[in-house]
Amino acid sequence: MRPTGIVFLNGRFVAAGRAAISVFDRGLLYGDGLFETMRSYRGVAFALEQHLERLGRSARLLGITVPSHDWPAVLTALLRRNHLLRTDAAIRLTVTRGVCAPGILPREVPVATTIMSARRIGREYARARQRGVEVAVLPFSRNDFLAEHKSLNYLAPVLGRLLAAQHDADEGVFVDDSGHLCEGTTSSLFLVRHGVISTVPATGILPGITRRVVLDLAAQSGIAKAEQPLTRRDLSECDEAFLTSSVGEIVPVVKVGHEPVGTGRPGAITRALQRLYGEAVERYRAERGQKSGVRSQPRRSRG
Numbered sequence: 001m002r003p004t005g006i007v008f009l010n011g012r013f014v015a016a017g018r019a020a021i022s023v024f025d026r027g028l029l030y031g032d033g034l035f036e037t038m039r040s041y042r043g044v045a046f047a048l049e050q051h052l053e054r055l056g057r058s059a060r061l062l063g064i065t066v067p068s069h070d071w072p073a074v075l076t077a078l079l080r081r082n083h084l085l086r087t088d089a090a091i092r093l094t095v096t097r098g099v100c101a102p103g104i105l106p107r108e109v110p111v112a113t114t115i116m117s118a119r120r121i122g123r124e125y126a127r128a129r130q131r132g133v134e135v136a137v138l139p140f141s142r143n144d145f146l147a148e149h150k151s152l153n154y155l156a157p158v159l160g161r162l163l164a165a166q167h168d169a170d171e172g173v174f175v176d177d178s179g180h181l182c183e184g185t186t187s188s189l190f191l192v193r194h195g196v197i198s199t200v201p202a203t204g205i206l207p208g209i210t211r212r213v214v215l216d217l218a219a220q221s222g223i224a225k226a227e228q229p230l231t232r233r234d235l236s237e238c239d240e241a242f243l244t245s246s247v248g249e250i251v252p253v254v255k256v257g258h259e260p261v262g263t264g265r266p267g268a269i270t271r272a273l274q275r276l277y278g279e280a281v282e283r284y285r286a287e288r289g290q291k292s293g294v295r296s297q298p299r300r301s302r303g
Contacts, residue, residue, distance in 0.1 A: 006081040008074055008116040011067070013081060016117070025113055026106065027096025031153035033113070034058050035094040038209075039121070039247045043085040044285040045075055046246070050209045055095065058149040064097050067114050078118050088121040090247045096152065125248055128170070129274065132254030132266050133243070135184070136169035137232060141176045142183075147204055157185035167257070171243060173235075176204070181230040183208075184243055187251070189230070190214065192240035192269050196224040210244040210277075217276045223269065240267030250274045 003016035026032035036051040045051075052071060059066045071093070079085050094117075098110030142156040156174075164172035164185070173189055174182040181200060183189055188211035190199045197218055199211065218225045235241065239262045241253035250273055252266035 005118070006078065008078050008114075010114055011069070013077070019115075021096075021113055021115075022099045024099050024102060025096055026098060026100065026110070027094070027113060027152050029102065030104065031151060032062070032106075033094065033096030033152040034062070034064070034150055035092060035152060036150060037090060037092050037246055039249075040075070040079060040084070040089045040091055040118070041281055041285050042087065043076065043079055044288045045072075045091060046281050046284055047209050047213065048072060048075070048288075050212070051093075051246075054150070054207065054209065055093065058151070059095065061149065062097070062151075064095060064112055066095050067112055069114070071116075074116060075118075078116055082118050084118055084120060089118045090121055091116065091118045094152070121247065128251045129249060130266075132252035133170035134168070134255035134258070135171045135173050135241075135243075135253050136164040136167045136257055137181075137235070138163060138172040138174050138185075140174070142174050144204070147182075148202075148206060150206060160185040169255075169257070171253075175232070179231060181232065181235060184245075187243035187245040187248065189253075190242050190244065191230060191234055191238040192242075192267060193234070193238045195269065196226055197269060197273075198226045198228055198230060198234070200230055201227045208244060208246075210246050210249065213277065213280065214244050214250065214273055217273060217280060221272075221276055223272070235261075238262065240270050242266075242270045242273070250277055 005016045006013050007016045007019045009019045034055055036055045038045045038048060038051045056066060075091060079089060094115040096113040097106060098112045100106050100108045100110040138160045160172035160174065171184045171187060173184050176182055181189060183205040188199060188208040190197050215225055235256055241261045243251045243253060250270065252270045253261050254264050255261060
């Protein structure tokens with residue numbers, strides 16, 4: 001694939017085909033870095049503050065200094081240069097420790113490498129939200145303290161998604177050594193039973209931004225919720241299930257290992273939360289769009 005468009009690299013906007021980093025960048029050599037993926041809606045990145053806060057929290061743990069760019073302004077300029085202000089886009093912000101002499105222990109304090117890129121959201125996301133997806137339960141876990149941070153070490157999700165695809169599934173769900181469900185390779189998992197939405201506690205999993213928004217929306221709208229351990233049996237006996245992620249939003253799970261979840265169709269609570277999430281996005285976009293000067297555009301079908 002030949003890269004196209006414009007990226008933001010270390011303080012400059014450059015053509016994607018000419019963007020390059022050193023072969024000694026620690027992000028490349030050791031996965032020594034972090035990233036955030038967010039979704040912009042007609043020029044406004046939803047929950048941008050929460051994404052930057054999570055990135056900063058993880059950067060402090062690793063001892064990486066994130067450059068103090070005006071990230072909202074950078075993001076808007078990037079979308080404008082890529083002609084993505086009038087549509088929905090996925091934005092990725094990557095920060096590595098930077099370039100220094102090879103060795104596990106960084107013996108100097110390098111300048112962090114920062115990259116921001118953007119791409120148009122494909123129609124497959126809208127189809128997944130409408131029709132639902134199939135998931136496969138994976139035979140391994142990503143349950144360690146680093147799972148709580150969005151690091152560049154993404155081999156477990158890559159392997160998980162490969163295994164899921166081999167079983168004709170769209171997403172894979174990690175399980176821990178006790179057989180408890182954890183999270184998807186790139187998503188948080190929710191189950192619905194008897195009108196209550198349940199998800200696992202945010203310990204040993206990535207504290208998803210969309211996961212938190214959904215829990216808050218449920219509380220505000222009177223939908224009962226619980227954060228508790230979940231088992232494979234819970235998954236097989238639930239009435240509904242759905243996945244959450246920043247780019248995918250709320251995606252119904254209609255099959256697990258070719259077996260239907262509930263009726264095999266997206267459920268009423270999942271649909272209600274999709275509507276509430278869409279309304280939350282529109283409120284956020286209207287408020288932030290006015291502050292940033294992004295002109296309001298007529299609402300279109302997302303994805």
